[in-house]
Amino acid sequence: MSTxxxxxxxxxxxxxxxxxxxxxxxxxxxxxxxxxSGAPVPPxxxxxxxxxxxxxxxxxxxxxxxxGVLVAxxxxxxxxxxxxxxxxxxxxxxxxxxxxGARATGTSAGVLVPGAAWLVTVFLLLSNVRxxxxxxxxxxxxxxxxxxxxxxxxxxxxxxxxxxxxxxxHGRVGG
Numbered sequence: 001m002s003t004x005x006x007x008x009x010x011x012x013x014x015x016x017x018x019x020x021x022x023x024x025x026x027x028x029x030x031x032x033x034x035x036x037s038g039a040p041v042p043p044x045x046x047x048x049x050x051x052x053x054x055x056x057x058x059x060x061x062x063x064x065x066x067x068g069v070l071v072a073x074x075x076x077x078x079x080x081x082x083x084x085x086x087x088x089x090x091x092x093x094x095x096x097x098x099x100x101g102a103r104a105t106g107t108s109a110g111v112l113v114p115g116a117a118w119l120v121t122v123f124l125l126l127s128n129v130r131x132x133x134x135x136x137x138x139x140x141x142x143x144x145x146x147x148x149x150x151x152x153x154x155x156x157x158x159x160x161x162x163x164x165x166x167x168x169x170h171g172r173v174g175g
Contacts, residue, residue: 057105061113064101068117071097076125079146087142087149094118094150098157108161115154122147 075090082089097118101110126147 060105061109064097064104064110064114065117067097068114069121071114072118072121072125075146075150076122079142080140083140083142087146090146091149091153095153095157098154102157102161108158111154111158111161115158118150118154122150 071093075093078086078093079090080086097114098111101114102108104110126143
């Protein structure tokens with residue numbers, strides 16, 4: 001969009017007469033319509049720019065999905081095997097997966113993809129009861145702590161990813 005010498009736009013048909021006293025028209029004042037001028041507009045404060053969906057990023061999400069299923073299966077077995085230490089180890093693995101996914105992708109989808117895979121796998125393993133009465137989760141407090149603790153860790157990691165400032169330099173305040 002080009003502006004005429006009088007301050008109006010070149011294509012408005014007024015020839016700049018309506019805003020001829022050195023005033024800018026609304027179309028070029030930098031308001032809401034200024035975003036259409038083709039100049040890059042920075043995102044609002046606190047909003048992370050969305051990452052482009054490339055083949056490498058899709059491959060990373062698929063890898064996080066598979067690792068989420070594997071961590072759920074391993075955590076299910078480990079948390080019951082060595083009760084206090086196994087539970088801490090299983091929740092540490094879940095936290096490492098979610099935090100690593102967030103750091104690797106830089107988006108909250110890096111937490112949500114393995115989190116969804118982990119949650120679906122844990123619920124499938126929890127609901128899989130054989131006719132003999134056997135199932136992978138023991139009927140104890142550790143199983144519930146693993147289930148609810150993993151959900152809490154996923155929510156914490158997803159929230160922390162959204163609240164992290166992007167491109168903010170560390171330094172003195174005001175200078």
